[in-house]
Amino acid sequence: MKEHDHTQLLHDVDCQMPKDEVLAELSELFAVFGDTTRIKILWALFESEMCVCAIAELLHMTQSAISHQLKLLRHAKLVGSRRDGKTVYYFLADDHVRSIINQGMEHISE
Amino acid sequence: MKEHDHTQLLHDVDCQMPKDEVLAELSELFAVFGDTTRIKILWALFESEMCVCAIAELLHMTQSAISHQLKLLRHAKLVGSRRDGKTVYYFLADDHVRSIINQGMEHISE
DNA sequence: GTATCATATGAGCAAATGATCATATGATAA
DNA sequence: TTATCATATGATCATTTGCTCATATGATAC
Numbered sequence: 001m002k003e004h005d006h007t008q009l010l011h012d013v014d015c016q017m018p019k020d021e022v023l024a025e026l027s028e029l030f031a032v033f034g035d036t037t038r039i040k041i042l043w044a045l046f047e048s049e050m051c052v053c054a055i056a057e058l059l060h061m062t063q064s065a066i067s068h069q070l071k072l073l074r075h076a077k078l079v080g081s082r083r084d085g086k087t088v089y090y091f092l093a094d095d096h097v098r099s100i101i102n103q104g105m106e107h108i109s110e
Numbered sequence: 111m112k113e114h115d116h117t118q119l120l121h122d123v124d125c126q127m128p129k130d131e132v133l134a135e136l137s138e139l140f141a142v143f144g145d146t147t148r149i150k151i152l153w154a155l156f157e158s159e160m161c162v163c164a165i166a167e168l169l170h171m172t173q174s175a176i177s178h179q180l181k182l183l184r185h186a187k188l189v190g191s192r193r194d195g196k197t198v199y200y201f202l203a204d205d206h207v208r209s210i211i212n213q214g215m216e217h218i219s220e
Numbered sequence: 221g222t223a224t225c226a227t228a229t230g231a232g233c234a235a236a237t238g239a240t241c242a243t244a245t246g247a248t249a250a
Numbered sequence: 251t252t253a254t255c256a257t258a259t260g261a262t263c264a265t266t267t268g269c270t271c272a273t274a275t276g277a278t279a280c
Contacts, residue, residue, distance in 0.1 A: 006164040013157045031144030039137040047123045054116040086226045096217040107206040196256045
């Protein structure tokens with residue numbers, strides 16, 4: 001396969017590309033949204049903060065599965081948590097979550 | 111593990127949840143953004159439409175790998191394509207792509 | 221202290237994913 | 251037609267992912 005010439009275009013596009021590091025971080029962020037369970041958790045938290053076992057009950061999944069996913073969401077800074085006695089409540093970290101999900105919804109509902 | 115009671119909350123949250131079908135579609139969309147290669151392709155197309163082998167050269171990847179990924183992007187309706195002779199040019203399908211990626215960038219740069 | 225509830229976490233495993241290789245298809249030129 | 255370029259696609263394989271199970275940790279009540 002001999003490639004035809006794109007030298008100029010490639011140069012221009014390459015200049016506009018953010019660092020690999022940034023793009024990796026970006027794709028990791030979207031990967032967090034890229035799972036049904038995690039999307040459901042985030043959507044649930046739109047309404048109200050919730051404890052782990054409530055989310056588990058809502059989604060008909062084990063406490064362990066939910067806890068593992070919440071760990072990912074926390075790492076991505078999409079949710080925060082607060083402890084009240086034995087219970088840990090999770091909540092949306094900021095409004096970017098809503099914005100991103102809303103943009104996604106717009107795209108699929110066309 | 112006996113669960114404590116969340117009946118009222120669960121009912122309220124459940125009412126606000128979109129159908130599983132919709133949430134699945136939504137997470138599949140974000141999953142497409144959730145890969146470094148695909149994010150790079152989309153970012154490249156911000157600048158200009160490009161043919162497959164130009165993208166491959168830009169990302170230092172094989173034509174085959176890029177072609178497989180473009181298929182996914184096409185399926186998600188994030189890119190479109192047009193043929194000109196032997197060459198196929200890919201371009202961003204609409205502005206949702208830009209909006210979604212911009213929101214993501216905002217989140218990680220805080 | 222012990223018992224119990226709520227949550228977190230490590231190991232293991234089946235399923236999904238992303239790249240490569242070989243090959244097929246589509247288009248143009250000679 | 252044959253040769254070549256550009257792209258698409260199927261098979262394969264190593265890596266990653268998401269769940270389950272068992273167990274650990276943390277907090278409260280007794």
